[in-house]
Amino acid sequence: MNDQESSTSASQTEGELEGVMDGKGERDEKQRDCPAPSLSNVSSSLQAIIRIKQKYHALKKRRQEMTLGLGGAGNFTGVPARTSPKYFTFDRLPPSSSVPQRKKKRRRKPVLYPNTRRYRNQPKQEHSLAKHCLFLLCVIVFLQVYNAIENLDDHVLRYDLEGLEKTLRREVFGQQGAVEGLLSQLKDYLSTYVHNKPLVVSVHGPSGVGKSHLGRLLAAHFRSVVGETLVLQYYVLHHCPQEADALRCAHNLSTLISEMVEQAEEEEKIPLFIFDEAEHMHGELLDALWHVVVYKQSNEYLNAIYLFLSNLGHEHITKHMLYNSSSTSTTMTASGRHSNLVKELTPILRNILEKLHPLWTEVDILPLGLxxxxxxxxxxxxxxxxxxxxxxxxxxxxxxxxxxxxxxxxxxxxxxxxxxxxxxxxxxx
Known part of the structure; x- marks a missing residue:
């Protein structure tokens, strides 16, 4: 029954379409034969075309509903399968058709903020954790540097260099420039406990200018801060007057220095060795001291102060001060005159001392004036x-x-x- 109904309905629709099309053709022929139509004829033809179009769409819609109903009920045997016309395909366009296709740009909606600041949602700034780590690192570095500076100050305060400066300025006369130079060297060396070489200072000057007095004041001060056993005052004419005993004196001096530096290493202090009348030291003593200063590279030997007091080169100091005093300004300070003295006499004295023994190449020369x-x-x-x-x-x-x-x-x-x-x-x- 369904097949018969479908065939009859299809035949009916085809007949109706043919009748409509025949009627339309006849009207077209009549219009060609007739003269120009009037306004009433045009309106009636438009109404007829609209009715035909509406009837055509209604028939087409009814036919699609029938086909969908048949497809849902299932395919019967003997009924040819319906194929939809291939109006739309996914095949690529032939190479001849090179029509550029523009991509549609997606329009972004603008972000609108309210006019009032109270309800305005401003974008939030992202905070990176790296900033916190950097701030923490800066704090740690600052604390480390501050702690190091405090440790340096504590190490300097142990030796009471301010008290030593007051004593030397009060007790040593006419050598303020030399005193300032010596205190500067001591402060730089005693500000830390780790060194790459010992401090060796050689004080030179004529007789009576205060070399031995300076050595006695330094020895007394260091005995009060580091102890009696870590300060050695070695008078050459007293401890080793005979040249025949020079080898034995050198051996005893090396042993004594080794014992003192080892004790100072245990107590974390810096010992002081003062050698007065160094111009009378024998070659064996100078060799022993040179070996200790240059070749002993362990930590306990590097943390030590050696002070040599002698009148070597006093002739050059005297001549320089007598011949150049007229060119020296009377308004110049003591430190300024001493700096000029050191600058001009250091090369001359070093040239003289290096010829005597290699030990003098390792010393810092400090001349004392008249x-x-x-x-x-x-x-x-x-x-x-x-x-x-x-x-x-x-x-x-x-x-x-x-x-x-x-x-x-x-x-x-x-x-x-x-x-x-x-x-x-x-x-x-």
């Missing part, structure tokens, strides 16, 4: 105060006038013997 008459009067005042005499200025001038001086040069009057005779003259009072 004393003026005013400095000698200060020596008399200090000695008389120590001995309990009344410091009469007239008596001090009389005693200072009894000492021999070089001819006045450039407004300076230098003493030939310095403060060497001060103690003897005060004892005669």
């Amino acid at each position: 004393l003026e008459k005013g400095h000698v009067m200060e020596c008399f005042l200090d000695e008389m105060t120590r001995e309990g005499f009344y410091p009469d200025h007239t008596n001090i001038e009389r005693l200072a006038g009894e000492i021999e001086y070089y001819p006045a040069v450039g407004g300076y009057e230098y003493c030939q013997t310095g403060c060497k005779q001060v103690v003897a003259k005060v004892n005669l009072l």
Whole structure:
């Protein structure tokens, strides 16, 4: 029954379509034969075309519904399978058709913020964790540097260099520039406990300018801060006067230095070795000290201070001060005059000392200048105060006038013997 109904309905629709098309053809022929149509004829033809179109769409829709109903009910045997026309395919276009196709750009909607700041949703800034790590690293580095500086200050405070500076400025006369240079070297060396070489300083100057007095003050100060056993005052003419005993003295000195540096390493302190009258040291003693300073590279030997006191090169110091005093300005400070003295005399003294022994190539040279008459009067005042005499200025001038001086040069009057005779003259009072 279904097949018969479908065939009959299909035949009916085809007949209706043919009738409609025939009627339309006849009207077209009539219109060709007839003259130009009027407005009423045009409107009636349009209405007829619209009715035909509506009827055609209704028939087409009914036919699609019938075909869908038949497809849902299932395919019967003997009914040919219906194939849809291939109006749309996924085949690629032939190479001849090169029509460019523009891609449609997706329009982005703009982000609109409200006008009022209260309800405005501003974009949030992302915070990186790396900033926190960087800040923490900076804090750690700052604490490490601050701790290192504090440790350096603690190490310097152990040796009380401020007290030493006050003592040297009060007790040493006429050598303020040399005192400042020596204190600067000691401060730089004692600011840390780890060194790559020992501090070796050689003090040179004429007789009576305060070399031995400077050594005694340094020895007394270091005994008070590091202990009696870590300070050695070695007087060559007293400890080893005979040249025949030089080999034995050298061996004993090397043993004593080794014991002292080992003890200082255990106590984490820096020992002091003072060698007075170094111009009388024998070759064996110089060899032993050179071996200790240069070849002993262990940590305990590197943390040590060696101070040599001698009058080697005193002739050059005297000549330089007498010949150049006229060109020296009277307004120049003591440190300025001493810096000029060091700058001009260091190459001359080093050339002389290197010819004597290789040990002097490892030292820092510190020359001491001649004393003026005013400095000698200060020596008399200090000695008389120590001995309990009344410091009469007239008596001090009389005693200072009894000492021999070089001819006045450039407004300076230098003493030939310095403060060497001060103690003897005060004892005669």
